[in-house]
Amino acid sequence: MLVPTRLYSLTASQVLRLLKNDTITVEQYALSILGRIEERDSIVKAWTYLDPQLVLSQARALDQIPPGQRGPLHGVAVAVKDVMNTKDMPTQFGSPLYEGNQPGFDSSAVAILRYAGALILGKTVTTEFTATNMGPNTTNPHDPNRTPGGSSAGSAAAVADLQVPLGLGTQTAGSLIRPASFTGIFAMKPTFNAISTEGQKTYSVNVDTFGFFARSMEDLQLVADIFALKDDELPSSVILKDARVALIKTPMWDKAGPGTDAAMEKAATILKKHGVKVEEVSFPPEYSDGKALKRMLEIIANSDAQAAFLREYRMDKTKLDPIIRGFVENSANYTRKERVQALDRYASMRPIFDEIAADFSAIITPSVPDEAPLGLDDMGSPAFNFIWTGLHMPVIHIPAFIGAHGMPLGISVVAGRFFDQHLLAISKALSEPLMAEGGWKIS
Amino acid sequence: MLVPTRLYSLTASQVLRLLKNDTITVEQYALSILGRIEERDSIVKAWTYLDPQLVLSQARALDQIPPGQRGPLHGVAVAVKDVMNTKDMPTQFGSPLYEGNQPGFDSSAVAILRYAGALILGKTVTTEFTATNMGPNTTNPHDPNRTPGGSSAGSAAAVADLQVPLGLGTQTAGSLIRPASFTGIFAMKPTFNAISTEGQKTYSVNVDTFGFFARSMEDLQLVADIFALKDDELPSSVILKDARVALIKTPMWDKAGPGTDAAMEKAATILKKHGVKVEEVSFPPEYSDGKALKRMLEIIANSDAQAAFLREYRMDKTKLDPIIRGFVENSANYTRKERVQALDRYASMRPIFDEIAADFSAIITPSVPDEAPLGLDDMGSPAFNFIWTGLHMPVIHIPAFIGAHGMPLGISVVAGRFFDQHLLAISKALSEPLMAEGGWKIS
Incomplete structure (x- = not known):
């Protein structure tokens, strides 16, 4: 054999x-x-x-x-x-x-x-x-x-x-x-x-x-x-010429470096070449304060962390990273009022973004500000990720592009909540031309 | 000694x-x-x-x-x-x-x-x-x-x-x-x-x-x-004569038997006698469809159960209770669309009920339809509980009363989210006359 x-x-x-x-x-x-x-x-x-x-x-x-x-x-x-x-x-x-x-x-x-x-x-x-x-x-x-x-x-x-x-x-x-x-x-x-x-x-x-x-x-x-991920309906087979993609730069776009700028443009060019309609869609203006969106997700996660790490704090707080100790001690002084406001605000955004997603075959959006930074200390910024995490929407990363230093760089494809199988189907279809022509090859 | x-x-x-x-x-x-x-x-x-x-x-x-x-x-x-x-x-x-x-x-x-x-x-x-x-x-x-x-x-x-x-x-x-x-x-x-x-x-x-x-x-x-429960502010000491309590019968009131009917009335009478202002507050009319509220919480919990019990289903589904097997198989045919609607609806209710709670010292509401039923097969109805669970609001049960068969029966005190210490303080103050005069004695 x-x-x-x-x-x-x-x-x-x-x-x-x-x-x-x-x-x-x-x-x-x-x-x-x-x-x-x-x-x-x-x-x-x-x-x-x-x-x-x-x-x-x-x-x-x-x-x-x-x-x-x-x-x-x-x-x-x-x-x-x-x-x-x-x-x-x-x-x-x-x-x-x-x-x-x-x-x-x-x-x-x-x-x-x-x-x-x-x-x-x-x-x-x-x-x-x-x-x-x-x-x-x-x-x-x-x-x-x-x-x-x-x-x-x-x-x-x-x-x-x-x-x-x-x-x-x-x-x-x-x-x-x-x-x-x-x-x-x-x-x-x-x-x-x-x-x-x-x-x-x-x-x-x-x-x-x-x-x-x-x-x-x-x-x-x-x-x-x-994991038995299921949508309400079986995803229909994707024909690129019938696909409509919303390109959303998000309120974090000022964090995008040249690599991501080029990747988004290249993605749109390749997809259009294959018949996909790519429409730039602006973020709903009432949610376009990126700093506020970021702070709200920090409040949600780091307030949740108070209870999540209390056990470890009681076990031996001296062995906790000061950041985690700070969560338990609420050293950022988040109020419970801010906490419920942040929770409710993200909750209120979810149906709105589901609707945007439903109007298109998918949303494409940056995955990162740019290539992986030099050094091992800073593990990079989640600037382009936290919004979708907070919205509970499924995301697939397609690693199609190359940055200025030859490092990989990709884009995110996003769908409405519980459209995971749809997201898989559309991402597969979009990934074919993107991976073929984007530049990055997975060995 | x-x-x-x-x-x-x-x-x-x-x-x-x-x-x-x-x-x-x-x-x-x-x-x-x-x-x-x-x-x-x-x-x-x-x-x-x-x-x-x-x-x-x-x-x-x-x-x-x-x-x-x-x-x-x-x-x-x-x-x-x-x-x-x-x-x-x-x-x-x-x-x-x-x-x-x-x-x-x-x-x-x-x-x-x-x-x-x-x-x-x-x-x-x-x-x-x-x-x-x-x-x-x-x-x-x-x-x-x-x-x-x-x-x-x-x-x-x-x-x-x-x-x-x-x-x-x-x-x-x-x-x-x-x-x-x-x-x-x-x-x-x-x-x-x-x-x-x-x-x-x-x-x-x-x-x-x-x-x-x-x-x-x-x-x-x-x-x-x-467990380090904390509010934004230390709860102020409660003076019963300054307290205002909202009595909310909820859209599930038709489930209340004579025991709960009497308990709610007796609670109001005792509290009023001690100077508490008790005001009956009706459920916001847009949320007063009790059946819909119940079904939405079932959709949330039992859809969540699909992923929660998949592991046990894969382990050996023949050893799962048919109810739990049914959750994983979604035998109720809940759609994901209904699921996100139920999630979003409960989320949208939370700030509204927090506001109602903020207008009063506390909410009092039934804990159960009546005394514990006879028999061990039916463990009773959560008709009066699921709404507050879905609203994420803290609840304290005060076991002050006695039903027609001499069994205990109590009421719930409810506060806004993250007003747990406030809830403890007001419940303690309310419980004193209620426990003294309600009839039920904890031996």
């Missing part, structure tokens, strides 16, 4: 075909993956926990499953952000408080992937409780002097570096879409609460969203289906 | 004074509690897990703590609803799927109570995942032929039966306030998300609320302070 080389470099969907028909064993695949990681880990530093012996024993156990009983993700390696509990690995939340913590149970999402046959590979680097914007020494696989973006730094870097085809992450402001853009991969942040966050560390009950990274649209679809 | 008898019957605040100054040891207290449980458990059946040896070893460990280092809940026994994970006890969620499940970690709330020095006594009976309304054989301590109410059945029954002074519960519709009324004790459902639900089983991310039972207002205050 001919075993393809570089198994580690295959997407989930590609390797699944080989695994399902026994062209390769899960163990062979795991060995290839582990080899890649060994080769690259000293540079990328994506993992906070990875036990090759555990991986191989899991792989062999999966190989024992008769072909007819194999799950829809049989043997596919998945990287788990270390804010999700895992029954057979430590879960440390990027916090010294949880060093060596062995929870002994899986988060809901990890369990669902295990039932689907996934090979849960290891735990990836996160910022402390996902709530700070610095700390990890994980590097961008495309330039070790640049950040991969946070907080889902390790999962994004591992997927981008061909160490694993699928990575799990979470987003409270921009922790999925931003690292996907910085590392040049696809990501999906589904509709808020479409996938359970049970068993992952809570930062903000009102906006924390579970999501995932992959190197192809086909793979995002695969994972979305395992 | 004189050791009071019937230590088990003391409130948390009472026993705390004895424990803090070494009048009694935690072990003596634990022995008294265990004796009471042994005497009563075959009738009340409140516990799903209780290991006397574990309790005594924890008690002895607490006794080793030097007086100066003792926590604010030093040695006080707490019953934990078995939907909250505990590091040293099984957590079974009322589900056969989790028989013998040993999570090895504490929920956020349980951990915070442990850091405060609580004696975590054992796990109490819940309906399956808190999401069904039947099942447990826990009885009402005041009449074993009647239900204690669900889903927090065991915690309410144990507190009412003097088996433990404090019990933890959760509410998605009426799972705290209803059993508190049926069993004749105090309860507090704080503002949504004022206390972290991390580490407890999720039913509905949008409304699940952690709360607690006690036999005195002083004890509710004690627990609220341990």
